[in-house]
Amino acid sequence: MRRKLAAGNWKMNGLGASLSELGGIAAVATTQTDVLICPPATLITRAVAEAGSVAIGGQDCHANSSGAHTGDVSAEMLKDAGASHVILGHSERRADHGESDADVAAKTQAAWGADLVAVVCLGESLEEREGGTTLDVIKTQLAGSLPDGATAANTVIAYEPIWAIGTGKIPTLEQIAEVHDFIRAELETRFGTEGTGMRVLYGGSVKPSNATEIFATSNVDGALVGGASLKASDFTAIIAALDAA
């Protein structure tokens, strides 16, 4: 049985005052669902102190563990700050920083080397969705972004259609199931039972109002939530929907 995971990606949002929202999230008792919040790197240490049983993660790491890379943060540094996870290959980083699948694979290797769980993001653009190439795109991203050695313990996959992020639009439940079933089959082909155990999250405009139906969808093991993870009342409602799923 895969444990469910509610993951929040705060992106470039959050000052010290935002930690009260994390406190509200940490106050909720869950039994079925693991909870992860990925605040900006500046807040990780303080977040860990507020987090209780909520895991804290980074939003990116460099592929090297140290060196002359101004402005970057390594996986070792995230670990040292108290993080247990790191989001890698988010579409905003692929777009803003030109990250390729090979870059994401190198970062994933670095995350594992620092004993972090890698949350590896995949997703098609609207053009690719409309052009009918979604599964090809996902297959290529998955193969290129995930090194050999991925296990159920060291890796989580997040399927985030780019056109659903921050737009209020989500794919149909059939479309979500098609992609998640496809990802599961690819993971099992490559990683065997580890692929069966790996969690596959859906991300893109997950809200309290659509969480229940999304979580009832085939091979959806949780969510990677942006905007709705910034408010404790929204995110705890999403956690409750997962707990009940």
Ligand SMILES: O=C(CO)COP(=O)(O)O
């Ligand atoms: O990109 C996302 C999470 O990584 C999704 O963001 P939204 O939930 O704001 O659409």
